[in-house]
Amino acid sequence: MIRTCSARRPCMAGLLVLLAALLAACTTAGPAPAPAAPAYEPQRGQPGKDVVWVPTPDAVVTRMLDMAGVTAADLVVDLGSGDGKIAIAAARERGARARGLEYNPDLVVLSRQRAQQAGVAARVEFLQADIFKSDFSDASVVTMYLLPGLNLRLRETLLRMKPGTRVVSHSFDMGTWEADERAYLGNAAVFMWTVPAHVAGLWAVHAPRLPGAPLTLRLEQHFQVLAGEADFGPLSAFLMRPRLDGARIAFTLRDTGGALLQFDALAAGDRIAGTVQRAGGRAVPFEARRSGPPGAIGGAQPTAHELRLMGEPI
Ligand SMILES: C[S@@+](CC[C@H](N)C(=O)[O-])C[C@H]1O[C@@H](n2cnc3c(N)ncnc32)[C@H](O)[C@@H]1O
Structure with missing residues (x-):
């Protein structure tokens, strides 16, 4: 007797084929993939903790690294590192080690991705941190693009760093602490200071x-x-x-x-x-x-005008 397969009673071979197909579908496809999250795109001028995010133009980054004389021997710390471009350039173009301190966690993740893409992730780290609560005294170069009042709030900390540490700021100076070198590139100003030894x-x-x-x-x-x-x-x-x-x-x-x-x-x-x-x-x-106690560093105390810029009581 010849046994036939009908649509209502599938034969054993057919069942096995179906089962195998089902099994294959389960093991290869799995659950439907979730739609990819859109890549994080920071917006120029977006709010930050103490200052908004605006990236330093590439030519200004190059000038900042030149003025600081960054080499492979340096540890460069960018205060408020945004999308990480200064730290990444220091590592990629000068062979330096670099660290970015950034309050916005999305920018930190983006910076880490960009360091990977640039092939410098081994030499660059990005930390989610408040620059006013962080210890960066191990830096040999500090870079920043902040605000006049924030520069002044950092001035005392910067003056306590190792003598010879270079500090470079995009756009804003450090009040009565005159820069050792300054340059203007289009609309951008760049200032550089070398931390002096305390010899008074x-x-x-x-x-x-x-x-x-x-x-x-x-x-x-x-x-x-x-x-x-x-x-x-x-x-x-x-x-x-x-x-x-x-x-x-x-x-x-x-x-x-x-x-x-x-x-x-x-x-x-x-x-x-x-x-x-x-x-x-x-x-x-x-x-x-x-042969006596160290003398004070003249000028280190903020002036009334500087206190106003810092938002401090006068
Ligand atoms: C003007 S952007 C400069 C970004 C980058 N340094 C550059 O030059 O391209 C300033 C950055 O500082 C970050 N920021 C603001 N206040 C901060 C704080 N207290 N601690 C750490 N990062 C801060 C902002 O989120 C922003 O990314």
């Missing part, structure tokens, strides 16, 4: 190989602008061509015999060490040690 105060000088060297130095500084005098017993001579560039301190003095002494040294904490050269002579080592 009284120093005792030891230069055993230079008879007639001064005994004490009394140094004053207004941010990175250095002044002061040296005592050679009864003679007080004012520093000539004083220069403070990060940790490097240099100045000239005329000694009791009328000869010029050229000092060139590095300051670190309570010690200044380097060389002193009498005109026509050889450079010999000298060292100075603090």
Whole structure:
């Protein structure tokens, strides 16, 4: 007897085929895919915690990195990093390590994606953080595009960073802390400061190989602008061509015999060490040690106008 398959009574082979197809459908297709979430697109001028998001133009980013002299040896921290473009450029174009601190979590996720796409994710990190509650003292370069009042609120923190740290700001200055370098690119201003060593105060000088060297130095500084005098017993001579560039301190003095002494040294904490050269002579080592409490950095206290910009009570 020949058994036939009817539509109402499918035969065993047909059932098996159906079952197999069903099984395949279940294992390959699974549940219908959810529609892809639209990619996050930040909008220029969108609100941020303390300042809106507007990206720094590419040419200005390049100029900022140039002015800070960013190299592979640097750790660049961008305060309020937006879509991450400054940190990513520092890593991709200069080989630096970089960190972006950004309050908006969507911008943090976007920045991480862009760092991946740029192939620099291993050298760049983005943290969701408030710049006013973050420790970035390990940076060797700080970049920012904020607001005048926010720059001023950061000024004291920046001044406490390691001497030689470079700070670059797009658009806004730092009040009475004059920039070491400034540039204008179209409508954009760029400012660069080098954090000075704190040398204000009284120093005792030891230069055993230079008879007639001064005994004490009394140094004053207004941010990175250095002044002061040296005592050679009864003679007080004012520093000539004083220069403070990060940790490097240099100045000239005329000694009791009328000869010029050229000092060139590095300051670190309570010690200044380097060389002193009498005109026509050889450079010999000298060292100075603090002999009193550190002096105040002139100008570090905000002026009434600056307090107003910072939104602080005057
Ligand atoms: C003008 S945008 C600059 C973005 C980026 N640095 C650039 O130059 O392209 C300022 C950024 O700071 C962020 N921001 C505002 N207040 C902040 C805060 N307290 N902590 C961290 N980020 C903040 C904003 O969300 C915005 O992305």
